[in-house]
Amino acid sequence: MSELSKNQLLDAYRMMRTIRDFEVRVHDEFAKGGIPGFVHLYAGEEASATGICMHLNDEDRIASTHRGHGHCIAKGVDVMGMMAEIYGKETGTCKGKGGSMHIADLDRGMLGANGIVGGGPPLICGVGLAHKMRGTDGVGIAFFGDGASNQGTTLEAMNLATVWNLPCIFVVENNGYAETTSSEWSVSCDSYADRAAGFGMPGTTCDGHDFFAVYETAGEAIKRARSGGGPSFIEVKLNRYYGHFEGDSQTYRGDNEVEKIKAEKDCLMLFRKRVTEANLLDASEMDAIDKEVAELIDESVKKAEAAAEPSVDTLLTDVYVSY
Amino acid sequence: MARKITYQQAVNEALDQEMARDPSVIVMGEDVVGGQGSPGEMDAWGGVLGVTKGLYAKHGDRIMDTPITESGYIGAAVGAATCGMRPVAELMFIDFMGVCLDQIFNQAGKFKYMFGGKAETPVVIRAMYGAGFRAAAQHSQCLYSVFTHFPGIKVVLPSTPYDVKGLLIQSIRDNDPVMFLEHKMLYTLEGEVPEEPYTIPFGEANLVREGGDVTIVGFGRMVHLAAEVADKLAKEGISCDVIDPRTTSPLDEETILESIENTGRLVVVDESNPRCSMASDIAELAATKAFSSLKAAIQTVTAPHVPTPFAASLEDAYIPSVDQIEAAVRKVLK
Numbered sequence: 001m002s003e004l005s006k007n008q009l010l011d012a013y014r015m016m017r018t019i020r021d022f023e024v025r026v027h028d029e030f031a032k033g034g035i036p037g038f039v040h041l042y043a044g045e046e047a048s049a050t051g052i053c054m055h056l057n058d059e060d061r062i063a064s065t066h067r068g069h070g071h072c073i074a075k076g077v078d079v080m081g082m083m084a085e086i087y088g089k090e091t092g093t094c095k096g097k098g099g100s101m102h103i104a105d106l107d108r109g110m111l112g113a114n115g116i117v118g119g120g121p122p123l124i125c126g127v128g129l130a131h132k133m134r135g136t137d138g139v140g141i142a143f144f145g146d147g148a149s150n151q152g153t154t155l156e157a158m159n160l161a162t163v164w165n166l167p168c169i170f171v172v173e174n175n176g177y178a179e180t181t182s183s184e185w186s187v188s189c190d191s192y193a194d195r196a197a198g199f200g201m202p203g204t205t206c207d208g209h210d211f212f213a214v215y216e217t218a219g220e221a222i223k224r225a226r227s228g229g230g231p232s233f234i235e236v237k238l239n240r241y242y243g244h245f246e247g248d249s250q251t252y253r254g255d256n257e258v259e260k261i262k263a264e265k266d267c268l269m270l271f272r273k274r275v276t277e278a279n280l281l282d283a284s285e286m287d288a289i290d291k292e293v294a295e296l297i298d299e300s301v302k303k304a305e306a307a308a309e310p311s312v313d314t315l316l317t318d319v320y321v322s323y
Numbered sequence: 324m325a326r327k328i329t330y331q332q333a334v335n336e337a338l339d340q341e342m343a344r345d346p347s348v349i350v351m352g353e354d355v356v357g358g359q360g361s362p363g364e365m366d367a368w369g370g371v372l373g374v375t376k377g378l379y380a381k382h383g384d385r386i387m388d389t390p391i392t393e394s395g396y397i398g399a400a401v402g403a404a405t406c407g408m409r410p411v412a413e414l415m416f417i418d419f420m421g422v423c424l425d426q427i428f429n430q431a432g433k434f435k436y437m438f439g440g441k442a443e444t445p446v447v448i449r450a451m452y453g454a455g456f457r458a459a460a461q462h463s464q465c466l467y468s469v470f471t472h473f474p475g476i477k478v479v480l481p482s483t484p485y486d487v488k489g490l491l492i493q494s495i496r497d498n499d500p501v502m503f504l505e506h507k508m509l510y511t512l513e514g515e516v517p518e519e520p521y522t523i524p525f526g527e528a529n530l531v532r533e534g535g536d537v538t539i540v541g542f543g544r545m546v547h548l549a550a551e552v553a554d555k556l557a558k559e560g561i562s563c564d565v566i567d568p569r570t571t572s573p574l575d576e577e578t579i580l581e582s583i584e585n586t587g588r589l590v591v592v593d594e595s596n597p598r599c600s601m602a603s604d605i606a607e608l609a610a611t612k613a614f615s616s617l618k619a620a621i622q623t624v625t626a627p628h629v630p631t632p633f634a635a636s637l638e639d640a641y642i643p644s645v646d647q648i649e650a651a652v653r654k655v656l657k
Contacts, residue, residue: 106438116429119430320475
């Protein structure tokens with residue numbers, strides 16, 4: 001905690017608050033019928049994307065998941081463009097052609113949310129390979145869920161990353177459920193650290209409600225990757241506040257499960273407690289951020305609602321560079 | 324200066340020259356070097372049929388063996404391509420697409436569109452296809468029509484050593500994902516190939532034979548069988564256009580339609596299974612865009628709707644033959 005400057009702490013808080021407000025607002029607007037399609041929300045998991053992406057620059061690339069809004073925001077993708085994309089508008093990050101599950105911004109090192117469970121880890125081996133062959137100190141981070149942790153693509157990518165000694169970090173965000181199915185049931189090992197050992201890489205588990213735990217764990221793995229020490233595996237244990245997708249009735253969850261987590265482990269609440277008790281930030285400074293973020297999100301929704309849908313003229317463009 | 328080399332040597336030469344020209348070109352695949360980590364020699368195989376042999380000595384670590392994990396390394400090639408590398412990944416046999424297809428059609432093929440035009444994925448995936456090797460059901464398929472179906476992917480089917488070199492160099496320099504498919508029965512075919520690098524543009528068919536009576540469109544190895552039939556029938560005064568589209572995506576519709584408008588008679592020769600094939604695709608093209616020119620029902624010559632068999636008698640009966648092509652040409656002339 002001590003290595004973070006005051007400005008970094010404020011940035012971390014702003015990042016987590018932006019993700020939270022973005023997702024809560026998308027949840028509300030979806031319920032009102034303003035947002036089309038499938039939407040998977042990251043609320044509750046903010047400390048993971050933030051604690052990891054704070055170590056990264058635009059040359060470092062991440063691959064994300066269905067639940068990608070938090071990764072996008074943490075990697076610096078413009079919130080206005082993201083909201084417009086989720087609304088399917090021409091001002092969206094992907095001109096309305098991708099939607100929630102495919103937001104990407106390669107200039108920010110965001111290689112895309114991904115509609116395929118386990119789609120990202122092999123791609124991140126390629127990111128690591130490109131960095132290695134060019135002799136840069138860039139890294140690739142594959143975010144995936146406990147569901148994707150069982151996909152062959154993920155396991156193939158972990159093996160390849162060790163065989164080629166790539167600067168890649170495999171981050172399983174274990175929120176306890178692959179859609180409705182418990183990771184307690186579907187994941188064959190007791191500990192992901194054991195699974196990492198089977199692929200010849202260090203594996204660490206950290207509390208995904210604790211920004212500082214994630215930040216420190218990721219920092220070590222990223223530092224090792226940047227210095228040629230090869231891949232690492234991180235299990236981030238956390239919880240999602242909403243269903244698998246919006247509209248999920250979540251009857252598979254325990255009684256008051258989410259309420260209890262929110263009351264005891266909410267990452268924003270824990271962060272505020274830690275930094276105020278240690279006299280690193282004043283509550284008023286964070287309150288000011290809350291206000292700014294609320295205005296930003298409000299503006300993003302207003303702009304998205306007001307924006308035009310993509311012209312039908314764009315239906316046939318962007319398929320090939322040339323054809 | 325042109326000299327005779329084989330189809331296989333043309334692949335090797337194109338890779339070699341492009342790797343020498345552009346440091347972002349890298350090659351990866353199962354045993355494309357061979358012997359990695361083993362006690363014996365490196366470059367033990369140079370690919371399962373020796374196509375990439377010798378590249379390791381010239382280009383070192385820019386040609387990489389992979390574990391037998393097609394999703395893992397095809398995905399890595401795709402990811403590296405989004406970072407500005409120009410990877411050429413070898414999938415060995417196209418039949419293995421079943422274990423890595425997601426990385427090709429859901430990832431590489433869609434990035435540009437899904438991301439609003441802002442991604443480029445200049446990856447080339449090389450693979451062998453085709454029957455005749457007694458390699459049976461899981462090492463003999465064509466499958467190019469499957470990739471032709473996917474928007475965002477280009478599909479290249481060279482039929483000669485000359486086309487191999489020019490189309491492979493074009494594939495590597497192209498900024499879209501390309502499936503470069505090599506017919507394994509053509510690897511020993513010799514032909515004139517210039518020593519210097521050159522490119523052949525995609526979507527430009529090769530008119531292999533010129534004639535006014537019948538249009539024969541053939542793909543890959545079938546181009547040679549079609550040309551053989553055309554040469555035989557020419558002696559009887561029957562003249563055929565033989566068209567090799569070279570790439571199925573993009574497809575040179577113009578050359579095919581112009582020929583049909585001239586001849587009014589179409590035979591399509593496609594080694595793959597018949598349903599949803601290039602044969603049915605070209606037939607659809609003719610029926611929808613040149614119907615008024617047609618003087619006879621379109622004929623297609625394809626493999627039957629069965630897996631590729633092993634036994635010589637069965638496989639020989641499975642592959643389209645010159646006799647079948649000749650019969651089809653005679654039928655459209657009736």
